[in-house]
Amino acid sequence: MSKKRWIGWTLGIVLVTNTITFFGTSVFPVFFTKDKVIVKREDYDKIVQFSKLLDINELIHQRYVGEIDDSLLQEGAIKGMTAALKDPYTVFMNKDEYREFSEQSEGNYSGVGLQVQSKEEKIKIIDVFEGTPAKKAGVMPGDEIQKVNGTEVDGKNLDKAVGMMKGPEGTEVTITFFREDKGSFDLKLKRAKVNIMAAKGEVLSGGIGYLQLSSFDEDSSKSFKKILDDLKGKGMKGLVIDLRDNPGGYLDQCVNIVSNFVPKGNLVVSTMDKYGGKKEYNSKGGNYVGLPLVVLTNENSASASEIFAGAIRDYEAGTLLGEKTYGKGVVQTLFETGEGTALKVTISKYYTPKGEDINKKGISPNVEVKYPEELLKQPYSREKDPQFKKALEVIGEKVERGGK
Numbered sequence: 001m002s003k004k005r006w007i008g009w010t011l012g013i014v015l016v017t018n019t020i021t022f023f024g025t026s027v028f029p030v031f032f033t034k035d036k037v038i039v040k041r042e043d044y045d046k047i048v049q050f051s052k053l054l055d056i057n058e059l060i061h062q063r064y065v066g067e068i069d070d071s072l073l074q075e076g077a078i079k080g081m082t083a084a085l086k087d088p089y090t091v092f093m094n095k096d097e098y099r100e101f102s103e104q105s106e107g108n109y110s111g112v113g114l115q116v117q118s119k120e121e122k123i124k125i126i127d128v129f130e131g132t133p134a135k136k137a138g139v140m141p142g143d144e145i146q147k148v149n150g151t152e153v154d155g156k157n158l159d160k161a162v163g164m165m166k167g168p169e170g171t172e173v174t175i176t177f178f179r180e181d182k183g184s185f186d187l188k189l190k191r192a193k194v195n196i197m198a199a200k201g202e203v204l205s206g207g208i209g210y211l212q213l214s215s216f217d218e219d220s221s222k223s224f225k226k227i228l229d230d231l232k233g234k235g236m237k238g239l240v241i242d243l244r245d246n247p248g249g250y251l252d253q254c255v256n257i258v259s260n261f262v263p264k265g266n267l268v269v270s271t272m273d274k275y276g277g278k279k280e281y282n283s284k285g286g287n288y289v290g291l292p293l294v295v296l297t298n299e300n301s302a303s304a305s306e307i308f309a310g311a312i313r314d315y316e317a318g319t320l321l322g323e324k325t326y327g328k329g330v331v332q333t334l335f336e337t338g339e340g341t342a343l344k345v346t347i348s349k350y351y352t353p354k355g356e357d358i359n360k361k362g363i364s365p366n367v368e369v370k371y372p373e374e375l376l377k378q379p380y381s382r383e384k385d386p387q388f389k390k391a392l393e394v395i396g397e398k399v400e401r402g403g404k
Helices: 041-049 051-063 070-084 095-106 155-165 220-233 251-258 304-314 386-401
Strands: 016-021 030-032 037-039 091-093 108-111 114-119 122-128 144-148 172-179 183-190 192-195 199-204 208-213 238-242 267-273 278-282 293-297 319-322 330-338 341-351
Touching: 041 051, 051 070, 070 091, 070 341, 091 095, 095 155, 095 341, 114 155, 122 155, 144 155, 155 172, 199 220, 208 220, 208 386, 220 251, 238 386, 251 267, 251 304, 267 304, 293 304, 293 386, 304 319, 319 386
Parallel strands: 016 330, 208 238, 238 293, 293 319
Antiparallel strands: 030 037, 091 341, 108 192, 114 122, 122 144, 144 172, 172 183, 199 208, 267 278, 267 341, 330 341
């Protein structure tokens, strides 16, 4: 859906909780004495399991006739391990990939201006941003990316495709797209600086506020609160928050934003790790509890967007309107692994305030309104957007009633 969306790509829609520095001298605790090495039994078993990896490494060095770069061998082995998990959210990032990921989180990067997502093992365009090379070239939401610079890509290597599309400003990249009514076609795009605006708002007629939140990046809660206060100062009586195509972001930013509408101390979300360790995140309280509220969602509203939607729904703080959300109910964290690299790994599942696990299920709206497929192939227009128009109708009725 093209609605002047924020982010140029979405690394599989990441929910980042925090960054932890992790780089040790050994994976397994090994103790040395004068004449022997002591290893715990359980750790010895793990070492034996990985002995084949060491054997193959030795064979490569003994027999391979070409040049060998040990750092690339190590990177390939690690990437193979994460790929074997078949979890699109757990990835190892080399120095360049981690730098690009960090730039993305900060809200700016050089690329072509696409928001992409892995769907059915394909790379689908979720949004094309205004004023970007992709927008000017006519790329549309719903298009599929098949190749980048001649290299075939799919949803299983989304991160690789994203990294290949990024690059220095002014350089060119050739992308092969597929569109149902057109087939495959190539576009050569010149990369440009993409500046990200995560939140923006306005007051519509009748005192209805409209706030579009395109991601939960590291500064979203501050800009969100600033816009809220500005809308209030302009006479806002009710609010529509648009989370359509919002892929998520930082958990702490989500909790801060939800806190504007949920009473202080109430549970916003809880997480559970593989050992049964539970962590709860509570509302910090805000000045907009009780404000008439409608939240727009669609199938691309994911991760932190779903935490927001789940809290609003469970506390009946507003009406969810649109389509069922994506269904990403798992949490990732970053481990910095030295020399500018990092591992992003799924560490826990999250649950709504009422304890619902929405992973691979999504959250259904209170009021379902489908967005017609034919409109996705046209330039976005509020006048034609049935979800937006219904949201205005519902929030208008709430304002008239003076509440929910």
